[in-house]
Amino acid sequence: MSDPRSQIREFVVQNFLFGENGDMTDDASFLAQGIIDSTGVLELVSHIEKTYGIRVRDEELTPDNLDSINAVVAYVERKLEEKGWVMVDG
Amino acid sequence: MVLAFFSVGLNTPGSGTVKAPGNHSLDLDPGNECSRIAHWLRRVLATTLRRRGVVVGVSGGVDSAVTATLATQALGKERVLVLLMPERHSSPETLDLSRLVAERLGVRVVAEDITGVLEALGFYRRYEAAVHQVIPEFGSGWSSKLVTSGVAAGRPYPVFSVIARAPNGLEVRQRLPVEVYLEIVAATNFKQRTRKMFEYYHADRLNYAVAGTPNRLEYDQGFFVKNGDGAADLKPIAHLYKTQVYQLAEYLDVPEEIRKRPPTSDTYSMSQGQDEFFFGLPFEQMDLCLYGKNEGLEARVVAEAARLTPEQVQAVWADIDRKRSGTRYLHMAPLLLHTL
Numbered sequence: 001m002s003d004p005r006s007q008i009r010e011f012v013v014q015n016f017l018f019g020e021n022g023d024m025t026d027d028a029s030f031l032a033q034g035i036i037d038s039t040g041v042l043e044l045v046s047h048i049e050k051t052y053g054i055r056v057r058d059e060e061l062t063p064d065n066l067d068s069i070n071a072v073v074a075y076v077e078r079k080l081e082e083k084g085w086v087m088v089d090g
Numbered sequence: 091m092v093l094a095f096f097s098v099g100l101n102t103p104g105s106g107t108v109k110a111p112g113n114h115s116l117d118l119d120p121g122n123e124c125s126r127i128a129h130w131l132r133r134v135l136a137t138t139l140r141r142r143g144v145v146v147g148v149s150g151g152v153d154s155a156v157t158a159t160l161a162t163q164a165l166g167k168e169r170v171l172v173l174l175m176p177e178r179h180s181s182p183e184t185l186d187l188s189r190l191v192a193e194r195l196g197v198r199v200v201a202e203d204i205t206g207v208l209e210a211l212g213f214y215r216r217y218e219a220a221v222h223q224v225i226p227e228f229g230s231g232w233s234s235k236l237v238t239s240g241v242a243a244g245r246p247y248p249v250f251s252v253i254a255r256a257p258n259g260l261e262v263r264q265r266l267p268v269e270v271y272l273e274i275v276a277a278t279n280f281k282q283r284t285r286k287m288f289e290y291y292h293a294d295r296l297n298y299a300v301a302g303t304p305n306r307l308e309y310d311q312g313f314f315v316k317n318g319d320g321a322a323d324l325k326p327i328a329h330l331y332k333t334q335v336y337q338l339a340e341y342l343d344v345p346e347e348i349r350k351r352p353p354t355s356d357t358y359s360m361s362q363g364q365d366e367f368f369f370g371l372p373f374e375q376m377d378l379c380l381y382g383k384n385e386g387l388e389a390r391v392v393a394e395a396a397r398l399t400p401e402q403v404q405a406v407w408a409d410i411d412r413k414r415s416g417t418r419y420l421h422m423a424p425l426l427l428h429t430l
Contacts, residue, residue: 037416041247042268049267058239058265061247 005073011047012069016040026069041066048072054079116333116381120341123334127326128164135165139323141299143169145292147285147319149356150187152339152348154303157326158191159342161301167197171292174201175285177208179233179359183351190345202288204281213280220273221252224264231257235358236266236274238370248370255360278357282318290321299323305332307376311410312417320420331381332373371406379406 002010005026013021016035030036036044044066045056054076056065065075135141143165146158161170172192176185185201192199208214221228228234234254250266252274266274289300302322304314309328314320327335332353339349353373354361371379375396382392382403389400389407396403 031412034415038248038412039268039272039416042250042266042271046268058249061249063247066247 004076005069007051008072008076009069011051012036012044015043015047024069026073028068029063030067031063044072048076052076052080054083116331116377118330118334118337120338123330123338124160124163124341127160131161131164131324131326134324135299139299141293141297141323143171143296143298144301144324145171145173145289145296145298146301146303147173147175147289148188148191149303150184150191150348151351151353151356152344153305153308153327153332153335155187155191155344155348156335156339156342157301157303158195158197159344160326160338162195162197163342167195169298170195170197171296171298172197172199173285173289173292174199175204175288176201177203177205177281178214180356181361184356187345187348187351191348194345200292204284204288207284208280211280211284213277216277217274220270220277221254223270224252224266225254225262227256227262228254233359235360236271236278237263253360279315279318281357282315282320286318286321293323301326302328304328305335306330307332307373307380310380311413312420314420316420331377333377370409376406379403380410383407383410 009026012030012035013019013024017024024033024035028035030040041061045061048054049056056079060075063071065071131144135144144161146154146161148154148158158170158172172188172195174185174188174192189199218228221234232254234252237251237253239249250271251263252266252270253261253263255261286300292298293300300322302319302325304319304325305327306329308314309325327338330338336349375398378392378396379398381387382389382395389403392398393400393403398406
């Protein structure tokens with residue numbers, strides 16, 4: 001199993017960019033780069049909820065949590081820690 | 091920037107009189123504007139479209155009422171066909187107000203109840219099944235609508251929810267997962283596409299053009315269904331802000347019941363304001379924000395006029411950009427690999 005960062009990056013690249021990730025960095029803003037629109041955010045949230053078994057609350061739907069690979073990884077890790085889970089790489 | 095605000099004298103159904111920001115104005119000369127549109131309508135029908143009149147789908151709202159009235163004044167009542175296309179979820183008021191417009195104009199009217207077509211398409215079944223996924227109790231006798239969080243609430247990402255009302259009046263609200271949201275929107279779009287199919291049927295048999303009825307806010311922000319209400323041969327009021335459409339409505343003596351009616355989508359079985367689903371703010375404020383953005387005004391100037399904070403105006407402007415970007419494909423013709 002790949003690490004969470006790789007999983008999330010793979011989802012974004014495959015689902016939104018059809019595998020053509022170009023030079024998207026982990027801190028690139030999804031909104032500023034035009035990678036994810038409002039429906040895309042819903043898809044990202046659905047993926048996170050299903051993959052990691054977490055519930056994204058309305059007030060957590062913010063760019064701070066969801067607007068880059070780094071932001072999503074940090075958010076998911078924080079949510080899993082709240083549940084007492086630890087993400088294991090490898 | 092001159093900060094002397096002045097009224098444009100609009101009495102709109104929302105927050106009353108609207109002020110334009112700075113030394114700018116949303117005010118227009120209704121007589122001149124009607125003449126300009128009338129001249130344009132006659133010219134494009136005669137020389138570009140080569141059609142003998144127009145079909146207008148009338149919904150009971152101010153945009154379609156103004157469009158039908160402008161067309162009638164420009165072309166004569168014998169060259170305008172008004173279509174009424176209610177379905178099971180339409181409010182009774184919609185049909186009454188639509189008939190009122192047509193009767194006042196003296197134009198031909200055809201009513202096409204699209205309920206049977208929607209049933210054959212499976213719309214009602216598909217819609218109910220989609221809502222049932224998030225509200226298991228949803229079923230016969232319930233009504234519902236789609237709503238979104240307001241951008242003025244500071245949320246850059248929309249939260250789409252369904253609100254359903256039980257026969258006993260109890261209301262339930264559930265946030266929608268993406269699959270259910272898309273299913274509800276896709277099913278509901280049958281309504282706009284079915285209506286457009288009837289508009290083109292009548293336009294074809296009469297050798298008429300189809301007039302679309304979006305205002306500037308809707309056109310700019312992509313608040314329409316591709317190949318549904320977005321489809322038309324001409325759009326006579328797409329350059330006018332909603333508040334300007336109300337000015338024309340008053341000048342054209344559109345029935346007061348229609349001018350006083352808050353804008354609704356008339357798409358869901360529960361009454362749904364446009365600001366609940368798409369714009370996030372009442373149209374008076376959206377108009378001012380869009381106008382200010384288009385005119386390059388400062389956020390603080392727009393904020394004062396729109397009774398928002400500068401931060402809220404900036405958030406609305408960011409949302410305008412996002413919607414422009416997200417709905418750009420709705421305006422596009424099919425893409426080709428290269429120009430032919």
